[in-house]
Amino acid sequence: MLRTHTCGELRIAHVGQSVTLCGWVQRVRNKGGIIWVDLRDRYGLTQLILEDGQVSSELLDKAASLGREFVIQAQGVVSERFSKNDKIPTGDIEIKIQSLEVLNPAKVPPFIIEDETDGGDELRMKYRYLDLRRNVVREKLQLRHRMMQETRRYLDAQQFIEVETPVLIKSTPEGARDFVVPSRVNAGEFYALPQSPQTFKQLLMVSGFDRYFQIVKCFRDEDLRADRQPEFTQIDCEMSFVSQEDILSTFEGLARHLFKNVKGVELKDFPRMTFADAMKYYGNDKPDTRFDMKFVELNQVAQGKGFGIFDSAELIIGINAQGAAEYTRKQLDELTEWVKRPQIGAKGLVYVRYNTDGTLKSTVDKFFNQEDLKAWADAMGAKPGDLMLLLSGDTATVRKQMSELRLKMGEDLGLRDRNIFKPLWVIDFPLLEWDEETKRYHAMHHPFTSPKTEDIPLLDTDPGKVRANAYDMVINGVEVGGGSIRIHDRTTQSLMFKHLGFTPEEAQKQFGFLLEAFEFGAPPHGGIAFGFDRLCAMFGGSDSIRDYIAFPKNNSGRDVMIDSPSTIADEQLKELHIRVNI
Template identity: 65%
Template sequence: MYRTHTCGALNAAHVGQEVTLAGWVQKTRDKGFLIWADLRDRYGVTQLIFDEQRTLEHVFQQAKSLGREYVIQVRGTVIERESKNPNMPTGDIEILVSELTILNEAQLPPFTIEDETDGGEDLRMKYRYLDIRRNPVKNALLFRHKVAMEVRNYLSNLDFCEIETPYLIKSTPEGARDFVVPSRMNEGQFYALPQSPQTFKQLLMVGGMDKYFQIVKCFRDEDLRADRQPEFTQIDCEMAFVEQEDILNVFEGLTRHLLSAIKGVEVEKFPRITYDYAMKTYGNDKPDIRFDMKFGELNDVAKRRKGAGNGIATFKEFTEFLIFEEAELVVGIAAPGCATYTRKEIDALIDWVKRPQVGASGMVYVKCEEDGTYKSSVDKFYDQEDLAKWAEITGAKAGDMIFVLSGPADKTRAQLSALRMELATRLGLRNPAEFAPLWVVDFPLLELDEESGRWHAMHHPFTSPKPEDMELLATNPGKVRANAYDMVLNGNEIGGGSIRIHDKATQQLMFKYLGFTEDEARNQFGFLMDAFQFGAPPHGGLAFGLDRLVAILGGQETIRDFIAFPKNNSGRDVMIDAPSVIDEGQLKELHIKLR
């Protein structure tokens, strides 16, 4: 037996016991006649002591050779520490070592294996197996395990059944790019790795499984960001004989349970807003509602016509601010407490919104002074009465600053949304210990690709339209609402789903409006439409992004530290050097010729 206890288990109650421990040497301190070593495993750290007077000579000499990350086994007696450490669970004791076995020597690691390391991100990703020994990464992976177990237990208690679906499937043209896998036994043909188990979980509902879930790997060959990986994990769920309200209630319950069990947070409100309201009020479909700063549309009070009234135009009426007059939308937000910003700070924000990533041409500001007056960058064009209306519409109070953007409606809302999030970050309003979930519902069923002129499914082609909007498919497809819903947590979409189409006729109609010919639809999805002819129940579901959910519950925006072996921003695993060139013999077997 390599150990009787782990390195985090011993305390003062064990004094006098003989124990055996095993683990990695975190560091040593040699005082000549005394040597201390910190022994670490997954469970904690225990201090070892080698005493020239009380330790056998050969053991003491062995201890002098120990280096960082050596793997060792020790046997010894638990004794009380003279200098206790209240900051660690084992801080009251140490092990007086009587036997030492070096199980494996180690090279000096390329960075320190401690909570605060000197290793950069690229270096730590190259030696990820060393990084995992550090508490922040180790604890993130244990946290992920805890979340996954809570999910499994909660859904299992609701009679959901976990079922595995295939990884080698058929490529489809909808959605992101597929990762493809050549078939050796079927020359010139390819499998695809699943972007989601969508059609399989629908077929499980046709098969009568009623409630399915799976914590499953999915794959998308798309550009990467901090919160996106080429392979990611979903909590994939489907239910039969349900309407939208049933699904919202079940997964709202799961989210409440996770927040309570994992974070000790009880969520009172779980609001529901429509897609149109989200876009108009926050500029995006995944708003962070931990703070306010709702959009105020200013067209009616920021634009004016020349020569109004009795024909005798005042100076005010002639003095138009053309940037606003020519804009489709003038919209602003009130940033709390920002009236104290200096001109230098304001100019820095103007430069920020002009960055290519945001793309605004400029920004107007209004300071709401404590004395009730207003000072703006457009005082030449607007008087105190005008600016008071701006403050009323944006909800600005004394001490706040109003920031205003203008231009094409959709583009301007997106720019102001980015500014809203940036201001919230600078003002400390995005508290990672606070959780504000909500549902966004009533998404458009279709969106128009302006380049191709084709309609695309906003979610996927199996999402059902709202029954009351079906007639609009033929006359105004952009106005058709989907039976779809997204769950948003702290400004991040953590899950999404829909009520599915479950009859062949409606599915064929959907394919038609998406530009599929009958042959194309049959070739790609004939198996699903065939299944619908054998008694498909009404069904719907939802998939959570496990990586993102765990990161947000863990107080982080990025997902990498919650994935054991993540890829970098180029989609590479720098630890194993993948992707890589493969042998010509393998290529020949797969009937692949490189140019």
């Protein structure tokens, strides 16, 4: 080894020892007769010292000529520092240098490689290998590593076996768009990169591998956001001979294990909430339950008073912001403008101040008297000092709008504490959802999700009301994992394909291998997949997953470091039987 120790491990107990360190020059401080060099590696930072009279002038000159990010090897003796630095673990010692070798000089980096950098996102992504040297980025990847190891430790202890599934698979029409890969040896035919290992893990259950997991790369050609990448990582799991309750219990265990062993947090209860209740009380299927502010439906107490906007509305809902009656008129006007933005789309906002003297003041006093407003307050559980906010419209739209407003109020009132974690399971999702564009039903999760047995007759009469044996784990308003009990017999799976608009021939072409496998003794089974990048970001206190991925894409799906995607040579296209006319 070129070094005896790392730059993060030397302590006062090592004083007097001769050591050799290797790393990158963080900075050089030259005071003429004395030079300090901060040397960094991924383990930490150690101060080197060279003093005139104690080292040769050549060695002093060599140290003075060092630039930022030079790679060096330094040999010397550990000494107690006169002026200690309690901000770093090695702050009690320094190395009195006896020899110094430049292993590789470096150009001046395009941005400062420190926790507080002057590099913007695109610049740092272009030079990602330099960005990864920064402590704050490296620590995020170390967190990711720890999460992986603890996941494997828990699942191994639960008798799961890790199995790798293929990356070159078959394209299917359901779900998000596939990334496709042309086959050179099979002209005109294509592989797809997997959006998930769904069918393969089900086939593993048919094979008798009753507990499978994989920390696996998946690919979706979809629009990107802060929490999405074209390639992402899942903790993918499947179990045989289990009920929904068995799966929820097992993976509550995984969540508790990760939070306790990685973050030192003890998760408490995992309450259950139906999809219907999540939509009714929170307006979305991944409610943030760190704060209350549930929706209250007000049609019965707010309609029939001559206020046309309410009288014509399919749904009127309100939320009660406790203690917010002191909002100024300016703040309330800004809130009104916020809900009217195109991203939210509300036509307006009705608010009611419940003053501390017990009076109620609203924007619709012309239509509603104090008795009417008191009925609203009673329905919403409001008390003096609270602020009530109301929206109205068609049910689906107004719930979505109020969901956004609720989250904003929670943020503005400091109720979304990143250090508090409130998990829950959302269950009983609809099996199917109607797509206006294609004029047919699509699987809300995927075509292999089993319907609740008692709802199967509704497939022929009212498909939209069929509930699925599906479940999502939600923490702090983020869906961190989702899964279902699967269909495991050919008859039910064929029925599901029929209701999704597949002809028998199309179903056979796309999924004949799975249908046939179900005829060879497929056990009852189910599973779940966790968004591993999202989990890492949550544990790290971030909204974006990009810093938890070593080499991420930007918001356009590009890797600006290697300039990908890129064009390829005409000869390659010809070999792949692809003709491009642009």
